[in-house]
Amino acid sequence: MSQQPTPSALVSTFAPGGALRASINLGNPILAHRDPVSGEPAGVSVDLAREFGRRLGVPVELVAFERTALSVDAVRAEQADIGFFAVDPARGEGLRFTAPYVLIEGSYLVPERSPVSANDQVDREGVRISVGAGSAYDLFLTREIHRAEVVRLEGAPLALAALRAGEVEVAAGIRQLLEAEAARDAGVRVLPGRFMVIRQAMVVPAGRGAAAQELLASFVEEMKEGGFVADALKRHGVEGAIVAPAG
Known part of the structure; x- marks a missing residue:
């Protein structure tokens, strides 16, 4: 596709x-x-931001946040011009999303001794699930969990620490992050499969208008089609995430 x-x-x-x-x-x-x-x-989203800035012919300023909710708020408040978030209905207000560029699995982590062996056994009375507050899986589980309790903590590290400390029975998060936690130290295991697919997209403040959204959406499709996203995943050693299909 010509630029x-x-x-x-x-x-x-x-x-x-x-x-x-x-x-x-x-x-x-x-x-x-x-x-x-x-x-x-650094990473895939940083590479995309820099490439989009290059296409616009302007310098890029990276505004980094340790938590998803803060990153989302910055774009919604127009303290940033673009962002990189999972598509979710609860985030629609004040934002315009592209189609996703990457798909990531959301999974559960449990203690090794836990009787829970499958995803459909998690939503039960007496089960507490720790999540990073405002994350894609927090928003999803808030809608989908009806019997278990969702425990929201300030970021994934605290959600994992809560499981290790026995403060919750399950931790939810990005599968690759949970697998790394299980490999780091014995005592926990990742449940088979996934409970959701996290659809990572680019986003612009809603006030920038439909034309801005369309340009950003076109950019994302070109980055997928031309191999930029796939190359970035490989360059940064990302495993488990896949390039999203054409939007």
């Missing part, structure tokens, strides 16, 4: 201050993390 020049009006829409401010969610380590040498944000 077309971006109309100057849309450049100004995305970067009214002269630079593209990208809200980077470090709460999803599959797509963003801090470089161990420089300490700067």
